[in-house]
Amino acid sequence: MEQSKKRDWSAFLRGMQSVIGLLGLCVVLSLLSPRFLKWGNILNVLTQTSLNAVMAIGMTFVILTGGIDLSVGSVLAFSGMVTAGMIRAGFNVWIAVLAGLAIGTALGFVNGLSVTKGNVPPFIATLAMMTMARGATLVYSNGQPKSNLGKAFGFLGQGRILSIPVPVIILFLIFIISYYILGQTSTGRYIYATGSNEKAAKLSGIKTDNIKLLVYAISGFTAALTGMVVTSMLDSASPNAGTGAELDAIAAVVLGGTSLSGGQGSVVGTIIGALIIGVLNNGLNLLNVSSYYQQLIKGVVILVAVLIDRRKR
Amino acid sequence: MPLLEMTGICKNFPGVKALDDVCLTLDSGEVLALLGENGAGKSTLMKILSGVYTMDKGQIKIDGDVVDIRNVWDAMKLGIGIIHQELNLIPDLTVYENIFLGREKRNPITKRIDKAYLKQESNKLLNRLGVHIDVERIVKTLSVAEQQMVEIAKVLSMDCRIIIMDEPTDALTTDEVRNLFKVVRALKSEGKGIILISHKIEEIMEIADRVEVLRDGKYIGTRVVSETNADELIKMMVGRELKDKFPKVKIPAGEVVLEVRNLNVPGMLHDISFELRKGEVLGIAGLVGAGRTELGKALFGFYRYSGEIFLDGQKIKLTTTSAAIEAGIVYLTEDRKEEGLFLDKTVSYNMTLATLKAFTGLFGKVDAPREAQIVNDYVRRLRIKTPSIYQSVENLSGGNQQKVLVGKWLMTRPKVMILDEPTRGIDVGAKVEIYNLINELKESGIAIIMISSELPEILGITDRILVMHEGRITGHLADFEATQEKIMRYAISAGGMDLGTK
Numbered sequence: 001m002e003q004s005k006k007r008d009w010s011a012f013l014r015g016m017q018s019v020i021g022l023l024g025l026c027v028v029l030s031l032l033s034p035r036f037l038k039w040g041n042i043l044n045v046l047t048q049t050s051l052n053a054v055m056a057i058g059m060t061f062v063i064l065t066g067g068i069d070l071s072v073g074s075v076l077a078f079s080g081m082v083t084a085g086m087i088r089a090g091f092n093v094w095i096a097v098l099a100g101l102a103i104g105t106a107l108g109f110v111n112g113l114s115v116t117k118g119n120v121p122p123f124i125a126t127l128a129m130m131t132m133a134r135g136a137t138l139v140y141s142n143g144q145p146k147s148n149l150g151k152a153f154g155f156l157g158q159g160r161i162l163s164i165p166v167p168v169i170i171l172f173l174i175f176i177i178s179y180y181i182l183g184q185t186s187t188g189r190y191i192y193a194t195g196s197n198e199k200a201a202k203l204s205g206i207k208t209d210n211i212k213l214l215v216y217a218i219s220g221f222t223a224a225l226t227g228m229v230v231t232s233m234l235d236s237a238s239p240n241a242g243t244g245a246e247l248d249a250i251a252a253v254v255l256g257g258t259s260l261s262g263g264q265g266s267v268v269g270t271i272i273g274a275l276i277i278g279v280l281n282n283g284l285n286l287l288n289v290s291s292y293y294q295q296l297i298k299g300v301v302i303l304v305a306v307l308i309d310r311r312k313r
Numbered sequence: 314m315p316l317l318e319m320t321g322i323c324k325n326f327p328g329v330k331a332l333d334d335v336c337l338t339l340d341s342g343e344v345l346a347l348l349g350e351n352g353a354g355k356s357t358l359m360k361i362l363s364g365v366y367t368m369d370k371g372q373i374k375i376d377g378d379v380v381d382i383r384n385v386w387d388a389m390k391l392g393i394g395i396i397h398q399e400l401n402l403i404p405d406l407t408v409y410e411n412i413f414l415g416r417e418k419r420n421p422i423t424k425r426i427d428k429a430y431l432k433q434e435s436n437k438l439l440n441r442l443g444v445h446i447d448v449e450r451i452v453k454t455l456s457v458a459e460q461q462m463v464e465i466a467k468v469l470s471m472d473c474r475i476i477i478m479d480e481p482t483d484a485l486t487t488d489e490v491r492n493l494f495k496v497v498r499a500l501k502s503e504g505k506g507i508i509l510i511s512h513k514i515e516e517i518m519e520i521a522d523r524v525e526v527l528r529d530g531k532y533i534g535t536r537v538v539s540e541t542n543a544d545e546l547i548k549m550m551v552g553r554e555l556k557d558k559f560p561k562v563k564i565p566a567g568e569v570v571l572e573v574r575n576l577n578v579p580g581m582l583h584d585i586s587f588e589l590r591k592g593e594v595l596g597i598a599g600l601v602g603a604g605r606t607e608l609g610k611a612l613f614g615f616y617r618y619s620g621e622i623f624l625d626g627q628k629i630k631l632t633t634t635s636a637a638i639e640a641g642i643v644y645l646t647e648d649r650k651e652e653g654l655f656l657d658k659t660v661s662y663n664m665t666l667a668t669l670k671a672f673t674g675l676f677g678k679v680d681a682p683r684e685a686q687i688v689n690d691y692v693r694r695l696r697i698k699t700p701s702i703y704q705s706v707e708n709l710s711g712g713n714q715q716k717v718l719v720g721k722w723l724m725t726r727p728k729v730m731i732l733d734e735p736t737r738g739i740d741v742g743a744k745v746e747i748y749n750l751i752n753e754l755k756e757s758g759i760a761i762i763m764i765s766s767e768l769p770e771i772l773g774i775t776d777r778i779l780v781m782h783e784g785r786i787t788g789h790l791a792d793f794e795a796t797q798e799k800i801m802r803y804a805i806s807a808g809g810m811d812l813g814t815k
Contacts, residue, residue: 185677186669193666196655203613203644203652204667204721205635264657 018255018272021305025276029283036286043165049278050171051226051233053271055245056252057178058108058222060270061215063253064182065208066195066262067122069216071111072223073245074133077238079104080227081137083153084146084237093152101224107133108220112213126216130246137239147236157233167229174222178267191215195262251302252277276301314377316341316506317362317475322371324357331357332368335532337525339475339506344497346521346538347510348550350740354530355510356398359477362508363395364388375475394473396464398480404453409435411452412467438466442496456601458489465496476500479510483738486600486766487801494520512550512741514543515769526550551742558745559773562752566776567591569626570760571642571729573612576620581607582784585620589729594751594761596775598768598800604784605764606647609731612762613637613644624728638667641728645718645735647764649711653718656707660699661688663706663717668724691720695750712743719750730754731762736770748774768797780804 029036055072062069083100087093107129114125159166182188193201194208201208226245231237255273258265280301284294317339324332332354339345347355360366362373364385373380375391382388388395402411409431410417418427435448444462452460461481468476478497482490497520500507511517517524518538526533526549533549569588576585582604589595597605611618614631622629624640631637637644646652655663665672665684672680672687688702695716699709706714715735722730732751736744751774755761765771771778778795780788780803788803 181677184679186673186679187677189662189666189669189679192658193655196658197651199652200646200655201666203615203634203646205633205638206666207633207635263655 017308018257018269018276022272022276022279025279033286036283045278045282046168047165049274050167051230052248052252052277053171053274054174054222055226056249056270056274057174057267058219059249060253060258060265060267061191061218063258063260064191064195064262064265065212065215067115068126069111069219070126070246071129071133072219072249073242074130075104075107075220075223076227076230076242076245078133078137079224080231080237080241081141081146081239083228084149084231085140087149087153088146097228100228101221104224104227105217105221108217109213112216115216116209116212141239143239145236145238149235153232154235157229170229175267175271182267192263248277255302255305315339316376318374320372322358322361323369324361324366325369330530332530335527339508341504341506342501344501344507344509344521346517346524347508348512348517348524348546349527350512350550350742353527355527356479359395359479359508359510363393363477389471392472392474394468394471395477396468396479396481398483400460400464402452402460402463405451407449407451408446408463409448411463412438412470435466438469442466443499457484475506477508482513482516514546518543528552547741560748560752561774562756564592564756566593572623574621576611576618578607578611578616578618582611585786587779587786589760589762591758591760592755593777594755594763594775596771596778597762597764597781598771598778599781599804603781603804605781606733609644609733609764612642612731638725643722643725643727644731645722645733647733647737649714649718654706654714657705659703660706660717661685661702664688664691664721664724667721695720711739712746715739715747727759729760733764734766735763768800
């Protein structure tokens, strides 16, 4: 047990400054806007954040191995569109959702294949997938959204269990599973090892190619899952869904203290990073800051946070 | 008046007194060796002199004048040049571009780089060093020794009067070392002052005029080389006497464990055949590039090969490293930092990575308490000095890092261990510990292949020696007949008619 305690502690310390940042942000916003701390608003923040956070968790797996996944936004759109199309074509909702998730996972797996078997740098491989999946979405949908997907499917994005929004519950489950995989299992260790020193990992008998295939597939899966939730939430699959989402996901990972060169970081950090972005978005909306300024402020916050992190190292 | 005088130098790092009141003098035309174990403060002292670090206290005089060195540029202007252990060349540029990097001569009007002039000057510098390297070659295609010569030429081009070399011979073969020393003597005769950081005493005795010893950040003493001997220096260095440098244990060799027949790896290894017995240490000698590391890695399932490998009489196929580990063959890399360790991770993490499956239970969960227990057990058995098994390995000394890797492989219960340069970059004291460890492994029945570039070590520790040259085995010597000269002769000779790779 000492070991896991130890690991929690170091992850905790690394996450600490972002926690302080998050709490500080909450304090300031609750002083500036009385609406901020309302239960309804908090649930709203969590729901909005859960979309980015689920994707960012998948991204964390990839970044821990020293890779990057730029395709998540497009994979989100494509899998959402396919599921919506299947529902409209009369397929069972469950089957449609499973098909959407399978397609996302498969696209992630293809990313993994390009990176491992094809030796393509992750940036390029996933950039190509980003373009291809977006193109496929546009072809499949003919550029038109697919709406009116029915009540059963709507539960995924709009439903509540014990008054907790379903997207938040999904995030919670994904978080618990990821935390377990990364912190408690041998697979988790292999993921860190691949990012920390790939050569040494290979010479330790770790099949690093398989590990990479796994993390890209995970990232594809979480992107598709987010696609399901977004489509359900809006009751519509838009061909432009998730444009730029990869950058929010990467920002959450980086804000959470995960190193872009791999081998170091945690999903706890990523959740906090996603919350910082979510709270900031929400707060700026509550304060009626124009969307132009919002972008500017978000960028500054990310830069400052990373600068502070750099100086500490 | 000495060329350089450093007095009362102090430097603290968080939690460590790296240097405590250290002094140093250097005359022109002198080679001063700076000797000490890893962590003794040699590199820190030289980094202060070359402006990489600033000192907390102390004084530096050059030609009797107090100088203020606050950064690398200050040091350069004062004529202090350093050749770091990790060479600082741009791999994708040519030799002459590297030599004049940042100081290119340009046409005053067009600002175009005068390549002809740079090439000519580079040639002159290299000729002065007595080496022949095409100045238009891309640096990454050069051998380590050649790259080092380029670094030296670079320092010369800056007109440095004080030249610092940090462990320059570590990656060189015997011949290359001889060549380097020729260059050092030439520089000396030009009146340069040379500081050589080293922990190889034989070399210091050969090349240096004086030797200064540091230990734990403190100045221990200075000796004129002609008036001292290796024993005294070792004693100063480690603070105790080393009784036996090569504690070889002889035990009768058991049955054949590993048999290799006609092993070929295209472009690397040709017709390698040998046997390895239980409780035997088989040495593999040869020059850099002879294919020793490739042989080690081939037996670890790293390359596609043809030929037959038998383990305990059973033919095995080594397609991947994990297949090799499973079969009972492990390979301890020569490059601890790049290929062995996960530096930012803990001792425990590093030690169990190859055997995690054995600790893994339901849902892939690692059994942390059992893991800790076993790691602690190995830490004790291997006498690894670490405050806890959760210390990052980057904070351990080279010798202890090596032991962590040995522990990692022992956990796989290997039948054959391939040790590639197991004592590279390790202090004298720690080397003996590694030798003792090798003996213990041997006595426990593990068959060992030890690849080493240090001839005294290979002669001192192994039971039998294979010599390689250009991917072939060219010599086979029992320990009683082996001498440095014989090994060198086989290492240089081609053996057969067909030279294969070239």
